Amino acid sequence: MQVIINSKKIDFNEGETILDLAKRKNIEIPTLCYHSYFQPQARCRLCVVEVDGKLKTSCDTKLKDGMNILTDSGKVKKSRRITRELLKEREKRFKPVQDKTPVVIDHSKCILCGNCIFACSLIQEVNAIGEKGRGIKTKISSLYDKGLENSPCTFCGQCTHGCNCEAIKERDDTEKLTKALKSKKHVIVQTAPSIRASLGEMFEMPPGSLVTGKMAAALRKLGFDKVFDSDFGADMTTYEETHEFLERLEKGGPFPLFTSCCPAWVKFVEYGYREFAKNVSTCKSPITMFGAVAKSYYAKKSAVNPKNIVVVAVVPCIAKKFEIERDEMKNSGMKNVDIALTTREMGKLLKNKGINFNKLQESEFDNPLGVSSGGGAIYGVTGGVAETVIRSAKRLFGEKMDKIEFNDLRGFEGMKEATIELNGKEIKIAVAHGLSNIRKILEIIKKGKKYHLVEMMACPGGCIGGGGQPKSSDKDILKKRSSALYCQDRKLKVRVANDNPTLVEVYKNFLKKPLSKKSHELLHTR
Amino acid sequence: MQILTKIKEKDFESIMKMRPNKIIERVKESGLAGRGGAGFPTGMKWELTRKAEGQKFLICNADEGEPGTFKDKFIIENNLETLLQGIAIGSHALEAKCLIYLRGEYSYLKPKIEKMIKKMKLNVKIVTGAGAYICGEETSLIESVEGKRAVPRSRPPYPTVEGLWKRPTCINNVETLTNVPILLKDKNWNNNLRLFSISGNVKKPGVYELPLGLELKEILSVSEPEEIRAVCLGYSGGIIPFDKFKNLKVDYKTFSEKSLMLGSCTLIALNEGIVKIAKNIAEFFVHESCGKCLPCREGGFKILELLKKIENGKGTKKDLKELKELSEYMDISFCALGVGYGFSMRSALKYFGKEFEEKCR
Numbered sequence: 001m002q003v004i005i006n007s008k009k010i011d012f013n014e015g016e017t018i019l020d021l022a023k024r025k026n027i028e029i030p031t032l033c034y035h036s037y038f039q040p041q042a043r044c045r046l047c048v049v050e051v052d053g054k055l056k057t058s059c060d061t062k063l064k065d066g067m068n069i070l071t072d073s074g075k076v077k078k079s080r081r082i083t084r085e086l087l088k089e090r091e092k093r094f095k096p097v098q099d100k101t102p103v104v105i106d107h108s109k110c111i112l113c114g115n116c117i118f119a120c121s122l123i124q125e126v127n128a129i130g131e132k133g134r135g136i137k138t139k140i141s142s143l144y145d146k147g148l149e150n151s152p153c154t155f156c157g158q159c160t161h162g163c164n165c166e167a168i169k170e171r172d173d174t175e176k177l178t179k180a181l182k183s184k185k186h187v188i189v190q191t192a193p194s195i196r197a198s199l200g201e202m203f204e205m206p207p208g209s210l211v212t213g214k215m216a217a218a219l220r221k222l223g224f225d226k227v228f229d230s231d232f233g234a235d236m237t238t239y240e241e242t243h244e245f246l247e248r249l250e251k252g253g254p255f256p257l258f259t260s261c262c263p264a265w266v267k268f269v270e271y272g273y274r275e276f277a278k279n280v281s282t283c284k285s286p287i288t289m290f291g292a293v294a295k296s297y298y299a300k301k302s303a304v305n306p307k308n309i310v311v312v313a314v315v316p317c318i319a320k321k322f323e324i325e326r327d328e329m330k331n332s333g334m335k336n337v338d339i340a341l342t343t344r345e346m347g348k349l350l351k352n353k354g355i356n357f358n359k360l361q362e363s364e365f366d367n368p369l370g371v372s373s374g375g376g377a378i379y380g381v382t383g384g385v386a387e388t389v390i391r392s393a394k395r396l397f398g399e400k401m402d403k404i405e406f407n408d409l410r411g412f413e414g415m416k417e418a419t420i421e422l423n424g425k426e427i428k429i430a431v432a433h434g435l436s437n438i439r440k441i442l443e444i445i446k447k448g449k450k451y452h453l454v455e456m457m458a459c460p461g462g463c464i465g466g467g468g469q470p471k472s473s474d475k476d477i478l479k480k481r482s483s484a485l486y487c488q489d490r491k492l493k494v495r496v497a498n499d500n501p502t503l504v505e506v507y508k509n510f511l512k513k514p515l516s517k518k519s520h521e522l523l524h525t526r
Numbered sequence: 527m528q529i530l531t532k533i534k535e536k537d538f539e540s541i542m543k544m545r546p547n548k549i550i551e552r553v554k555e556s557g558l559a560g561r562g563g564a565g566f567p568t569g570m571k572w573e574l575t576r577k578a579e580g581q582k583f584l585i586c587n588a589d590e591g592e593p594g595t596f597k598d599k600f601i602i603e604n605n606l607e608t609l610l611q612g613i614a615i616g617s618h619a620l621e622a623k624c625l626i627y628l629r630g631e632y633s634y635l636k637p638k639i640e641k642m643i644k645k646m647k648l649n650v651k652i653v654t655g656a657g658a659y660i661c662g663e664e665t666s667l668i669e670s671v672e673g674k675r676a677v678p679r680s681r682p683p684y685p686t687v688e689g690l691w692k693r694p695t696c697i698n699n700v701e702t703l704t705n706v707p708i709l710l711k712d713k714n715w716n717n718n719l720r721l722f723s724i725s726g727n728v729k730k731p732g733v734y735e736l737p738l739g740l741e742l743k744e745i746l747s748v749s750e751p752e753e754i755r756a757v758c759l760g761y762s763g764g765i766i767p768f769d770k771f772k773n774l775k776v777d778y779k780t781f782s783e784k785s786l787m788l789g790s791c792t793l794i795a796l797n798e799g800i801v802k803i804a805k806n807i808a809e810f811f812v813h814e815s816c817g818k819c820l821p822c823r824e825g826g827f828k829i830l831e832l833l834k835k836i837e838n839g840k841g842t843k844k845d846l847k848e849l850k851e852l853s854e855y856m857d858i859s860f861c862a863l864g865v866g867y868g869f870s871m872r873s874a875l876k877y878f879g880k881e882f883e884e885k886c887r
Contacts, residue, residue, distance in 0.1 A: 086824035378583030
């Protein structure tokens, strides 16, 4: 089967659209609303081409034998020009964004493609956003237009991955950071486990590049007083959560114990599944545990007034902007973490500051809060938290681990199950990623299925697929990023949180023991 | 009027005993085509739906939203029984579950229809719209029945293959279905008769049954017209100058040769300035645009802005040029709403260009 595109005969495959073929043959057709994740919507009409003399949208027109297609005729150009002009006029009709929520909508940039709604309803099945109004008054809106904060929105930010136009995005907090860096305050930064496997993409590096060293160097160059690692926080979370888990095993419940490090999942369970709230671990997340320790242990150790410390976290996540504002994430009236920037925000900021990321000499994290185990590294991928908790529990029981990697907990199936022997007992574990799978597994548990430990991550793939991660059209993006994290884990000598020397020191000199009064005050939500 | 023919109850019962294929064959032979405006052969639509796999649905489209069209209301008010027989026959021929999608503004007719359904012991549901013009478009209608926002779907897949609840769905207009029992029983059934909705600057507005092929002025004369400058063929059918077209033969072939649209046989006799009429039409479409595609939503809005400016005497030659450009651009809209809007504007500019030019500096 053959068509003629711009006077050239080209073979095509059954079922291909004009746009599919053009992409395959590197023929330029501009698109706006087209998104590889979803069915073509043909809403923006920018991708028009001339088919046998008539304008047709290339994204949803299937090829037929003998079609004569022009992708750049006068007619086509004129139509595209008007589309662009109309979009400019639309932009002028709206005021700049005023929202203060972690996810903001800039209606002036929105072309109403609906992809954010698909991400929310089809991928996450949360249905927090939809279209409101009709015709020229149509806009993307929260339920009854009451604001995202009053909707089921978890701030997971998957909607932002659907958006081709920067219309729905994270609240820009870079200004806050720039101000803090200019001030006399002691500004320290921590980097979430998954971002070292994705930040490179912001600088055109191939997906899956592990950029730990360059990242540390870039942040130092940006002007942070100390560059630390959330992986250390993750080790603390593992250690506390493992003890909480063992305590529940001793007491006989309540089961299952749900992990608590994903703020979107926590908001999801609080909003729609309150009956499970008591099952959620009381552990704070790695970044807030880190912040609490930074403003106490580290402040004392380095003789800085905690009030003068600004803790910044670079995270793959938009919901973290919500999490750090929560009352549970404050100690002595201070927020554990002051500013949370997404991978994308940090990438853009580094670019704007003229830092040539690709050419930077690799550097190391600062001490003491920059030391971590391999367990901390894999927090960023679905199954990682469960795996690292099991490693830690086995270590506590003094069990020998012939294989430290638990393959049953790895991979990208929506729901994973594993049974692991611990201290002579069979432990049933489940792992879910993506809110639609989380909902499924919660319903299964409601019906009576028993698990001891369930790891929940709101974003597909876990944090590597977080709402604040660089946008990518690579179908294997999650695989590539996860391999980078598993590789980091393998490279480290210390792979169990319990063995992290800084952690040992912090407990010995400061926290005393897990679940202690001090731990509960600083590292737990209650 | 042929459309008011009532068939005998025993004739209806005998039709209901006919084999479905036989009924479809007869409808095909009759040459009956959709009376909603698009004119798709009804028998073929039935056959396509019947051949598709899964539970079938038959929807009677009573969402008569085209300004100036009120023939379906006339039928529901005056020959409801035959309409319901048509639905029953269709449902039998297609082995389909059936429902009536009733225009929101016609809600007052719902009790009457319900009563008749009960009396005839039929299994027909009524779904009322909420007043959106777009719901007359098949796929938007389906979305609306499913409880969603009324926006058109991509075609293919066509409703006959994947319609309501993703099942094969046949959607027929009120006039079409009312004709079915009549054509099956009346040997003298005349496929050439149409219901014309005539309104505007006439003494006797109303629904008239007339054969195709008469001249425009002959058709209008039945309603005792007063001064007429222009005739609007429904808001998506455009405006034509009466003087120029008064001897035009009103049938689908002639209309199509002249690049005109007869649609659902709507004639609005007008005597006002065309710029004002065009603005009125634009206001209607801007209000009714669903917002899905950019040309209709943004382009349609821009057209209205320009027309307001021109009507107020503030338009320029450049505005007029832009208006022309946009009316052509509207052709790439997602569905017939935006396309019809553009078509309508083009007709106004084509036949009454002078009036626009006079208003623009």
